[in-house]
Amino acid sequence: MTAAPTGPPFSVDDIPFSAHGSWFGISPVLAEKTRAEDLHLVSHQNGMHAVLRLVPLDAATGARAETRVEATPGLLSWTGTEGRVDLAYASPDTVRVHGTGLGFGISAAAHALTPFSGTYFYRDPVDGAYVFTSYETGRRYRITVLSGTVAEVSGSGDVGAGDRGLTVIGGVDGSWEVAVEELDSARAPFRSAVTFGEVREAARQSFAGLVEAVAPWRSATTPAAELAAYVVWSATVRPAGLVTRPAVLMSKHWMDKVWSWDHCFNALALAPGCPDLAWDQFSLPFDHQDESGALPDSVTHSEVLYNFVKPPIHGWAFGHLRRRLPEPLTPARLTEAYDRLTRWTDFWLTARRAPGAALPHYQHGNDSGWDNATTFDPGRVAITADLAAMLILQLDELALLAGELGFPDDARRRTETADAIQAALLDELWDGERFLSRPADGGAPTRSAGLLDLMPIVLGDRLPAEVRDQLAERIEAHLTEFGLATEHPGSPHYEPDGYWRGPIWAPATVLIEDGLRRAGHERLADEVSARFRALCESSGFAENFDALTGEGLRDRAYTWTASSYLLLARDHLRRAHTGTDTSVTTAV
Numbered sequence: 001m002t003a004a005p006t007g008p009p010f011s012v013d014d015i016p017f018s019a020h021g022s023w024f025g026i027s028p029v030l031a032e033k034t035r036a037e038d039l040h041l042v043s044h045q046n047g048m049h050a051v052l053r054l055v056p057l058d059a060a061t062g063a064r065a066e067t068r069v070e071a072t073p074g075l076l077s078w079t080g081t082e083g084r085v086d087l088a089y090a091s092p093d094t095v096r097v098h099g100t101g102l103g104f105g106i107s108a109a110a111h112a113l114t115p116f117s118g119t120y121f122y123r124d125p126v127d128g129a130y131v132f133t134s135y136e137t138g139r140r141y142r143i144t145v146l147s148g149t150v151a152e153v154s155g156s157g158d159v160g161a162g163d164r165g166l167t168v169i170g171g172v173d174g175s176w177e178v179a180v181e182e183l184d185s186a187r188a189p190f191r192s193a194v195t196f197g198e199v200r201e202a203a204r205q206s207f208a209g210l211v212e213a214v215a216p217w218r219s220a221t222t223p224a225a226e227l228a229a230y231v232v233w234s235a236t237v238r239p240a241g242l243v244t245r246p247a248v249l250m251s252k253h254w255m256d257k258v259w260s261w262d263h264c265f266n267a268l269a270l271a272p273g274c275p276d277l278a279w280d281q282f283s284l285p286f287d288h289q290d291e292s293g294a295l296p297d298s299v300t301h302s303e304v305l306y307n308f309v310k311p312p313i314h315g316w317a318f319g320h321l322r323r324r325l326p327e328p329l330t331p332a333r334l335t336e337a338y339d340r341l342t343r344w345t346d347f348w349l350t351a352r353r354a355p356g357a358a359l360p361h362y363q364h365g366n367d368s369g370w371d372n373a374t375t376f377d378p379g380r381v382a383i384t385a386d387l388a389a390m391l392i393l394q395l396d397e398l399a400l401l402a403g404e405l406g407f408p409d410d411a412r413r414r415t416e417t418a419d420a421i422q423a424a425l426l427d428e429l430w431d432g433e434r435f436l437s438r439p440a441d442g443g444a445p446t447r448s449a450g451l452l453d454l455m456p457i458v459l460g461d462r463l464p465a466e467v468r469d470q471l472a473e474r475i476e477a478h479l480t481e482f483g484l485a486t487e488h489p490g491s492p493h494y495e496p497d498g499y500w501r502g503p504i505w506a507p508a509t510v511l512i513e514d515g516l517r518r519a520g521h522e523r524l525a526d527e528v529s530a531r532f533r534a535l536c537e538s539s540g541f542a543e544n545f546d547a548l549t550g551e552g553l554r555d556r557a558y559t560w561t562a563s564s565y566l567l568l569a570r571d572h573l574r575r576a577h578t579g580t581d582t583s584v585t586t587a588v
Contacts, residue, residue, distance in 0.1 A: 007073035007207055008227045012039065014540055014556040015227075016252040017076040018234040020206060021092030023301070024182055025234070025252040026054065026076055030109075032254040032555075039069065039076075040109055041141070043182060044249065044256040045240065046302045049136040050109040051119065052165075052180070056085050057103035059169050062152070065102050073230045074203035078102070083174075088200040090192070092238055093182045096146075098196040099168070100175045103151065106143055107165025108132055113158075121164035122157050127189035130156075130166050140183050144190040148176020207233055213273030215566060221576070222569040224537045231541050231562035232266060236277075241301040244287045245280035248559050249300075255543065255555045257298040260285040260310040261369050262560045264317035265507060269563035271324035272570075279333065282314075282321055286340045292351055293343035297366070308366040311387060312348055313511070315341060315394025316458065320514075331405075338401045345394050348387075349417070354440060358424035359383045360391060361440035365500075369507070373486065373500040374448040374493045375437050385435035386455035388425040392418045393458060422462065430467065434474055449491035451478050451508060452500075458511050460518025468519040475512060476524055483532045484509055485547035496546050497553050503544035504535065506564035513568065523582045526575075529568045530583035536565040 016025030083101015155164030542552030575581035
């Protein structure tokens with residue numbers, strides 16, 4: 001069977017093969033720093049768990065066949081000298097696998113089976129299907145043979161350690177096909193009149209529709225747009241467990257959560273073409289807002305964590321979301337956003353301001369999203385300039401919303417609070433050259449060589465001209481060939497793979513690029529955008545990047561990186577058409 005192209009090719013070593021809505025993907029990456037020789041079905045229900053090992057086999061000998069793995073958004077293929085195996089999603093919980101000339105082994109990834117872990121395997125007497133039940137995911141994985149022959153079955157009904165699985169080979173015509181389903185407890189036997197070719201074409205069309213909605217503006221000058229769209233599309237899961245809405249996970253590798261600031265960048269990228277999905281991304285953490293008004297640190301299928309929070313960038317994000325949506329938000333949604341943002345803002349003004357303090361504090365670097373930034377070296381419980389700046393923007397957005405909704409007193413009060421916090425920010429943390437931080441329980445202010453201390457540029461023209469100009473000059477000193485280093489490369493604390501102590505990150509890039517523009521530093525903003533876009537085009541959509549080499553680091557399929565590329569690329573093209581982007585060197 002000859003397969004038609006279904007979009008940009010990619011390596012499954014970097015990006016899992018998956019589909020919109022699915023809770024599982026096909027990947028050799030089984031956990032952080034754990035990579036298998038063979039591809040596995042990896043589920044993200046109850047955490048990240050490799051469930052099934054998928055192996056192309058020599059049809060004559062049953063030995064592992066040497067194959068080349070190729071992936072495009074609608075089709076995954078193993079190609080060898082004797083034949084090929086193709087896999088495509090028929091629905092979010094079902095894949096179809098078709099082979100010609102090669103056999104195929106489907107086995108439990110876990111060798112051991114205990115009363116509380118591992119995978120049990122049996123043949124269902126109801127329909128003859130083969131079923132794996134996984135303790136780790138709490139789900140079943142049903143294999144229905146649609147054509148071909150089951151050549152071998154091992155470990156059916158066995159307990160304890162051992163191999164469990166089946167081997168499928170071709171029938172008279174040399175081909176075979178199976179359906180693999182992830183399900184809860186039971187469902188009707190698998191039946192389908194749809195051919196594998198039709199499944200493959202439907203998968204291609206599903207992705208093509210998303211690309212056209214999210215990036216209709218793409219061009220030769222934005223060559224990574226389709227792959228960025230795939231990273232976002234394929235990491236989206238349908239509602240299940242504690243995930244109350246369709247959700248874009250940060251990755252279908254090990255970073256398989258929705259953190260309460262990452263989601264904002266996905267919402268903004270989706271807003272112009274997928275407004276309802278964008279609204280869901282913005283709203284999901286607020287569905288778990290606690291009685292204090294705090295958002296959780298993260299949400300995933302089976303856990304919501306409250307031990308940390310994330311920074312209050314949601315006012316900034318909400319304002320941008322409204323401007324990017326194709327239609328105005330309804331009064332009901334505006335009211336809902338106002339109530340939720342009010343509670344989130346008041347959390348920072350009450351629970352995170354010490355008695356008599358004008359400025360709020362973080363309890364740990366994790367609260368800022370910049371977990372181990374050098375700003376927090378003098379003290380983890382810290383008053384920092386970035387937090388005050390983000391809170392000011394959120395108060396400004398609340399004031400605008402209050403005015404629209406008919407609450408003039410609230411609008412005035414929010415504006416006064418924002419102005420008071422900005423006055424305190426400049427009075428307490430500005431030293432005439434840069435912003436400082438200080439321990440929340442007292443102590444001398446300190447400076448760092450970290451980019452976090454320069455984040456108040458997000459205030460744009462709200463800052464005095466001399467302050468924003470100084471910040472822009474210092475931000476430019478962090479700009480390497482590839483983008484903004486989160487720790488100045490000349491700092492003794494700089495680490496090439498130091499998380500927030502050097503590497504380039506997407507959210508910092510987007511926030512600073514936007515702030516520079518509003519601060520009147522368009523040329524520098526253009527350069528920041530251009531270098532980050534070029535970085536993604538050469539190194540993909542990693543969690544972060546080595547600031548001096550551009551190498552992708554950590555999780556290599558990160559959605560907020562892909563979404564940030566889409567945001568910056570779209571805005572770059574819009575400016576290029578008006579001739580206002582100084583990074584443009586060729587006509588668009």
